[in-house]
Amino acid sequence: xxxLREEIGKVLAPLVExxxxxVLELLEVPPEPEYGDLAFPCFTLAKKMKKPPPAIAAELxxxxxxxxxxxxxxxxxxxxxLNFYIAPKNxxxxxxxxxxxxxxxxxxxxxxNGQNVTIDYSSPNIAKPFGVGHIRSTVIxxxxxxxxxxxxxxxxxxxxxxxxxxxxxxLIVAFKHWGEEGKLQEDPVDYLYRLYVQFxxxxxxxxxxxxxxxxxxxxxxxxxxxxxxxxxxxxxxxxEAYASIYSRLGIEFEYYHGESHYNQMLDRVINLVQEQxxxxxxxxxxxxxxxxxxxxxxxxxxxxGATLYITRDLAAAxxxxxxxxxxxxxxxxxxxxxxxxQQLFKVLELLGFEWASNCVHVPFGMIRFKEGRMSxxxxxxxxxxxxLDRAVEMAREIIEEKNPxxxxxxxxxxAVGLGAVRFGDxxxxxxxxxEFDWEKVLDFSGETAAYIQYAHARICSxxxxxxxxxxxxxxxxxxxxxxxxxxTLVKTLAQLPExxxxxxxxxKPSILARYLIDVARxxxxxxxxxxxxxxxxxxxxARLLLINATRQVLANGLGLLGIVAPEEM
RNA sequence: GCGCCUGUAGCUCAGGGGAUAGAGCACCGGAUUCCUAAUCCGGGUGCCGCAGGUUCAAUUCCUGCCAGGCGCACCA
Numbered sequence: 001x002x003x004l005r006e007e008i009g010k011v012l013a014p015l016v017e018x019x020x021x022x023v024l025e026l027l028e029v030p031p032e033p034e035y036g037d038l039a040f041p042c043f044t045l046a047k048k049m050k051k052p053p054p055a056i057a058a059e060l061x062x063x064x065x066x067x068x069x070x071x072x073x074x075x076x077x078x079x080x081x082l083n084f085y086i087a088p089k090n091x092x093x094x095x096x097x098x099x100x101x102x103x104x105x106x107x108x109x110x111x112x113n114g115q116n117v118t119i120d121y122s123s124p125n126i127a128k129p130f131g132v133g134h135i136r137s138t139v140i141x142x143x144x145x146x147x148x149x150x151x152x153x154x155x156x157x158x159x160x161x162x163x164x165x166x167x168x169x170x171l172i173v174a175f176k177h178w179g180e181e182g183k184l185q186e187d188p189v190d191y192l193y194r195l196y197v198q199f200x201x202x203x204x205x206x207x208x209x210x211x212x213x214x215x216x217x218x219x220x221x222x223x224x225x226x227x228x229x230x231x232x233x234x235x236x237x238x239x240e241a242y243a244s245i246y247s248r249l250g251i252e253f254e255y256y257h258g259e260s261h262y263n264q265m266l267d268r269v270i271n272l273v274q275e276q277x278x279x280x281x282x283x284x285x286x287x288x289x290x291x292x293x294x295x296x297x298x299x300x301x302x303x304x305g306a307t308l309y310i311t312r313d314l315a316a317a318x319x320x321x322x323x324x325x326x327x328x329x330x331x332x333x334x335x336x337x338x339x340x341x342q343q344l345f346k347v348l349e350l351l352g353f354e355w356a357s358n359c360v361h362v363p364f365g366m367i368r369f370k371e372g373r374m375s376x377x378x379x380x381x382x383x384x385x386x387x388l389d390r391a392v393e394m395a396r397e398i399i400e401e402k403n404p405x406x407x408x409x410x411x412x413x414x415a416v417g418l419g420a421v422r423f424g425d426x427x428x429x430x431x432x433x434x435e436f437d438w439e440k441v442l443d444f445s446g447e448t449a450a451y452i453q454y455a456h457a458r459i460c461s462x463x464x465x466x467x468x469x470x471x472x473x474x475x476x477x478x479x480x481x482x483x484x485x486x487x488t489l490v491k492t493l494a495q496l497p498e499x500x501x502x503x504x505x506x507x508k509p510s511i512l513a514r515y516l517i518d519v520a521r522x523x524x525x526x527x528x529x530x531x532x533x534x535x536x537x538x539x540x541x542a543r544l545l546l547i548n549a550t551r552q553v554l555a556n557g558l559g560l561l562g563i564v565a566p567e568e569m
Numbered sequence: 570g571c572g573c574c575u576g577u578a579g580c581u582c583a584g585g586g587g588a589u590a591g592a593g594c595a596c597c598g599g600a601u602u603c604c605u606a607a608u609c610c611g612g613g614u615g616c617c618g619c620a621g622g623u624u625c626a627a628u629u630c631c632u633g634c635c636a637g638g639c640g641c642a643c644c645a
Contacts, residue, residue, distance in 0.1 A: 031588065043587075043625080053625090079588060125645070166644060214643090259645090285643055294572080295641095302643040309645050336639050338573060365574080366639080373638090402607060416607090428582065431574065433638065440581075444607065446593040447582090454607050462604045514583065517592085528600090528609045547604095569607080 001494040003094060004071045008038055008084050015063055016045060036076065036083030037491065043080060053080030092490045092546075093479040099493065099549040100473055107496040107556045112153030115327035118320050119145050119155060122251070123333070125162030126238040126258070127171050127192040130245055131381040132436060133334075133374055136364045139425045139562065141332035142251050143509035144362070146560045151504055156324055160316065161258030163235050165309065167196070169217030172230045173209060174199040188237030193376070200377040218306050221263075231260075245384060249418065250562060262315035266307050269315045270300055278350050290346055298343045313344050321355055328358050330507065335363035335431060362507040365433035374436075387441060392417030394442045395450075399569065406568055415564035419449035422563050427513040447517050449563055452554055455520040455527075459551040460567040462532050466544055477541035485526040486546060492522045493553050500560065509561055516557045523550050 005024055013020040023040070030039045040060070042053040049056055054077070061077030068074060071094065073087040099106045121141020124134050142157070149155040174195040175184075184191050203209045220227040239256075246252070270286065273279055278288050284303030290296065300311045320329055331341060341361035348356035366373060374381050395417035399409050406412060424441060428434070444450040463471060481487060499515040502508075532543040555565040 031590095035588070039588090041587075046625080081588070162645060164645095282642080287642070296572090297642065299642050304643080306643085308643075334639090335574065337645080339640055340645085342573090363574085368638085398607065403605065406605095429575095432582085433575080435581085437581095440594095443594080448593090448607090450607060451593095454605080458605060458608085465604065510583090514592095517583095521592090524608055525610095527604080531603070533604050569605085 001071075001091070001095060002497075004038065004086060004091065007069045007071050008040075011064070011067075011069065012040060012060075012082075015060055030081070030083060033488070035078060035081070036085045037072075038084045038086075040082040040084070041080060042082065056080075057082045086487075086491070088482055088487045088490075089479040091494075092481040092487065093475075095490050095494045096478045096545050096549050097473075099552050100478075100545065103552060104556060104559075106552055107500045107560075108150040108152070109497065109501070110152035111501075112148065112151045112327075115153055116324045117148045117153045117155055117328045117330065118158055118324055118326045119148070119330045119332065120158050120160045120316075121145070121330075121332040122246075122253070123160040123162060124242060125167065126235050127167065127189070127196060128162075128376050129189050129193045129381065130242060130384045131374065131376065132384050132387050133367050133381070135384050135387075135421070136367065136425055136430070136434075137332045137334070138249070138251060139422050140362070140364055140430055140509060141330075142249075143426060143512075143561050144330060144332065144504070144507060146562060147500060147504045147509065147512070150500055150560055153327070156255070156326070157253040158320070159253040159256045159258070161239075161256060161260075163231075163258035164220075164260040164263070164312065166214060166217045166306075168220055168227075168231055168234070169213035169215070170199045170209075171196060171234060172216045172220075172227060173213045174202075175230065177202075184237070188234075189241040192234060192238065197377060197379045214304065214306070218304055221306050235260075245388075248388065249422075250564075257316070257319075259309070259312045259316075262312045262319060265315040265319060266311055269311065269318065270307075272318075272351060273300060273314075273347065276351055278347075288347055288350075290343060293346055295343055295346055296339070298347060310340065310344055310347075313340075314347060317344065317348055317359060318353075321353070326355075326358065328360060329355075330360050330362050332362045332364070335365055337361070338363055360507065362430070364430035367434045367436050369436055382436060387421055388418060390438075391421050391441060395420070395444065398444060403569065408568075412566050412569040415566040416444065416450050416453060416569055419453055419558075419563040420444055422561065423449035423452075423513060426509045426561050427517075429510055430508060449558075450569075452516045452520045452558060453563075453566055453569060455523045456551060456554040456558070456565045457567060457569045458527065459523070459547045459554075462547060463544070463551065465533060466540075470540070471544055471548070474541050474545070477538055478545055480538055480542040481546060483530055485522075485529045486543070489519075489522045489526045489546060489550065492519050493549050496553050496557060499557075503560075512557055513561055516554060516561075519550065519553055519557070523547070523554075 005027055008027065009020040009024045012023045027038050027040055030036055042056040045056050046053045057077035057080055060082045061075060064075040068087065071087055071091050072084045075082055075084050119141055122138040124130055145155045145157050171192060178198060179195055216227055220231055273288065280287050280289055285299050286301040288298045288300065290298060298310055299308055301307055320326060338361060345356050345359050368374065392413050396409060396413035399406060399413055421441065481490060495515060499512050503511040530543060532540060532547060535543060558565045
């Protein structure tokens with residue numbers, strides 16, 4: 001908790017002849033609770049004071065012996081550290097009061113000060129089914145969207161649909177050769193997907209199909225009527241299919257600016273790069289040589305005149321800056337595209353845009369099978385919808401078994417099932433690959449969303465039973481907590497704001513996800529050792545305030561992960 | 570060949586310049602006259618990939634190597 005740090009910083013600064021801010025940077029949380037709650041390491045002072053660290057710690061301990069502050073009650077040296085111990089009652093009071101007052105705003109701040117952050121996420125390729133692989137960008141990006149908003153930024157979600165490029169040439173060719181409109185209408189995305197797979201099979205035998213596809217894409221780019229109408233048709237049908245997944249997951253975007261959105265800007269962008277004098281003609285194509293920067297060259301225009309992915313990304317970046325004047329621009333895109341973004345950002349830099357340094361690629365690992373990677377082309381893929389459906393179904397079975405009297409099983413199963421899938425993607429470091437395993441997807445035990453949701457639901461149940469009369473703020477009760485389980489829980493609750501901040505700064509919702517597991521765990525320990533409703537009136541009041549604060553932290557935290565916190569399950 | 574990422578307990582993974590390296594799963598054993606046992610408690614495991622280097626201190630930072638993943642001009 002910030003207040004505690006500041007209090008200790010102020011006390012310590014004059015004693016060690018440092019700025020308060022320097023002291024604050026050094027303060028760290030000890031590895032064991034018995035070593036106190038905040039420690040000042042004396043190593044860096046050793047040189048300056050020409051004394052061994054333990055001697056310094058001891059000396060500081062002497063100077064502070066018998067002293068205490070509002071939020072801390074003693075400072076003790078231990079080895080090279082000076083350990084501060086919180087004053088449990090005051091500390092609990094402060095934490096509970098803050099959560100009580102801020103409610104759903106607890107954990108939020110205003111450091112973003114209304115600045116815009118654009119977040120490019122989800123961005124599926126039209127005409128390809130929404131596979132489990134797509135969930136990573138969607139879910140991580142959306143969580144960052146929510147987290148940045150909680151920090152006072154104005155988040156702008158952009159779905160950079162893959163709605164342009166040679167794949168449309170392929171699709172048009174496939175549809176013209178083998179397609180049937182009737183089947184397309186039945187299940188558009190699935191059918192387009194099958195055509196796409198078929199194209200890649202046939203191309204093995206007939207390589208000329210590739211040229212045909214390229215030429216159709218070229219026609220599309222030059223506005224050919226027939227090509228455009230195919231494209232519009234495919235796009236419309238795909239978008240309708242994606243809409244249902246997004247609505248089920250509660251995901252929204254400010255803009256659906258796909259790649260095609262930037263078509264009119266491409267000439268201007270290419271001119272801009274040419275004016276900068278960094279382009280070259282090579283084998284008929286227009287390229288930017290990045291060799292001086294140890295990067296492979298970038299191609300802006302193919303020899304047939306058609307543009308490429310990076311051309312449109314360049315246009316998109318500039319468009320986003322001009323339109324939204326972002327403070328940061330995030331690209332939540334798979335790690336396999338790291339090089340692409342290095343090139344993109346380098347070209348922006350060469351164009352003289354100093355805001356290039358505010359563009360951030362937020363990479364993540366891929367979801368793979370044990371046997372190897374998933375492949376849309378080869379048809380080796382698992383549909384996200386199937387994953388969601390099976391997870392919800394499994395949740396439903398467990399509810400049926402554990403809580404057969406529950407009224408609204410449908411909502412609870414949806415919350416738990418979808419939560420499990422999302423949490424699976426959010427809880428581990430995003431850069432790591434994930435091995436897809438049905439057993440893990442459908443396992444709701446251990447460190448999962450259900451663990452957190454269950455803690456939330458139990459708290460709601462206790463609060464319901466307590467009734468509204470028992471449940472009100474009480475200055476006196478708020479400072480009655482003293483049992484170890486209570487204090488540990490309070491300390492954990494106090495960490496939410498810093499966890500939210502850390503998640504944003506490192507672009508890692510996993511920090512928040514892991515923290516919520518800690519909160520739920522500490523709550524469970526408390527729950528098993530400290531009865532709420534059957535305790536003495538004053539204790540009961542204190543514990544109600546504590547569990548309500550816990551409920552709030554869990555709800556706020558899950559909210560930032562895009563996961564529903566059910567009141568019953 | 571070059572570049573980027575990853576390597577921690579049987580498995581899946583946290584953590585991270587310093588105080589005894591942690592969880593979950595799995596396995597074994599315990600807890601429910603009491604707020605939902607989707608819970609809790611107990612039981613044991615680690616050359617933190619290998620080798621050097623920087624440092625008072627390295628599992629953490631740097632370099633090299635090994636293993637796996639990903640990428641490297643007309644795909645996105």
